[in-house]
Amino acid sequence: QVQLVESGGGSVQAGDSLRLSCTASGRTFNNLHMGWFRQAPGKEREFVSVFRWNGNRIYYGDSVKGRFTISRGGAKNTVDLQMNNLKPEDSAVYYCAVGDGVILSQIRAKSAYNYWGQGTQVTVSS
Numbered sequence: 668q669v670q671l672v673e674s675g676g677g678s679v680q681a682g683d684s685l686r687l688s689c690t691a692s693g694r695t696f697n698n699l700h701m702g703w704f705r706q707a708p709g710k711e712r713e714f715v716s717v718f719r720w721n722g723n724r725i726y727y728g729d730s731v732k733g734r735f736t737i738s739r740g741g742a743k744n745t746v747d748l749q750m751n752n753l754k755p756e757d758s759a760v761y762y763c764a765v766g767d768g769v770i771l772s773q774i775r776a777k778s779a780y781n782y783w784g785q786g787t788q789v790t791v792s793s
Contacts, residue, residue: 689763
């Protein structure tokens with residue numbers, strides 16, 4: 668059984684930074700895709716970023732490009748999301764997402780990910 672453990676999040680002012688981390692355990696992945704989606708109240712779950720282990724490929728949502736950086740963490744099957752220059756519109760629950768062998772055309776689709784974390788709240792005030 669796959670378990671995802673998230674850490675980070677919190678409440679900050681606009682322009683501040685936060686770092687999220689997620690670790691997956693419980694199975695071996697052939698082509699791990701690991702990253703983050705977010706969901707604000709009354710909105711759809713939105714793609715933020717994902718790291719593909721095979722080839723070390725990185726993908727970002729348009730709204731976070733240039734401000735957020737995803738990277739592999741030091742521990743096995745861990746991904747970190749460094750969020751800089753946070754804006755009030757970044758406020759949401761951030762969910763760690765894991766998929767195995769996600770095809771490129773579906774990289775930003777929440778349906779392509781099989782495992783989800785419990786979510787961590789990020790609140791950015793102006």
